[in-house]
Amino acid sequence: MRSPGDVGLVDGFSGGHRSTIRFGELSKLLPVGFVVATIVVLYVQYVFLHCSRLLQLDLPSDVRRKDEEWRGIVDFTVFHAITSVLLYCFGRCALTSPGSIPDGKGWELGSEGAQDAPGEQMAGSSRLIEKKHSGERRHCKWCLKYKPDRCHHCRTCNMCVLRMDHHCPWVYNCIGFRNHKFFFLLLIYAAADLIVINFTMFETVWWSTRTDVAISMMFTLACGATFAAFLMVLTTTFLGFHVWLMAKAMTTVEFCEKSLKKENYDSSIYDQGLYGNLCAVLGPQPLLWLLPVSQPRGDGLYWKGYGSKRASASSSREGAVA
């Protein structure tokens, strides 16, 4: 379900206000370029140095070593399957709008009285959990709108983001309610790809040190393997952190706020139990959790709180993430 104020997948191509802002600063696309370059370099190394060696394409088929050829086919297929999903998730994560506050009564600043009108779609500030210390509704001074729970303003994207997780420069987009699953799967498939590269390409690196190959090829393979190992450690650590956050029903912003407040950041007021927390990010169907389909239910505006706890969100602190 798309909310009226949502700028969707086509946002980047729509010529709308936000797309002008988003793609107006080319320097901010540099991290995206770095990610694309990394994918291309590792792809070329893996396919053209490792897989082609195992496939022995330079030899007639009757003299090829069958065991190596078979492993080449398996490595090539597995690597391409994972990389395809990874690229799809990368594209969707970068181009899907994380979701923003809808236009209309109830969310516009100064429309406090209209929000509880019967039949109003966005009715009910009473359904909101997070309030300011003074008891007032949280609002955004840049967007001039009331904020739903878990919503924060991103200065880079210049918009309020529903259930904001964080702004990710590597995809030049905010990670929020509508693209969090793509971001999470991107981490999973990036980690999977790097694990496959590290554990299967090592043999080719070793082979290059034992065989009469050009020193440049040996050097390229060694550098590529080291780079892939470094990225694997980084990515799996980051993935582990996000798995923990998801299991605890916390966003990165909420984790940072709790750390700043020195609160117990082992629990969230939005905790719905482990299964419920996984569904809140990966969707309601467990069989589709690892596929980039089946988005989580809800509109990203209202969230069920755990018990009757109330979070008092200080809008002044939001400057750090806002």
Ligand SMILES: [Zn+2]
């Ligand atoms: Zn805002």
Ligand SMILES: [Zn+2]
């Ligand atoms: Zn952002």
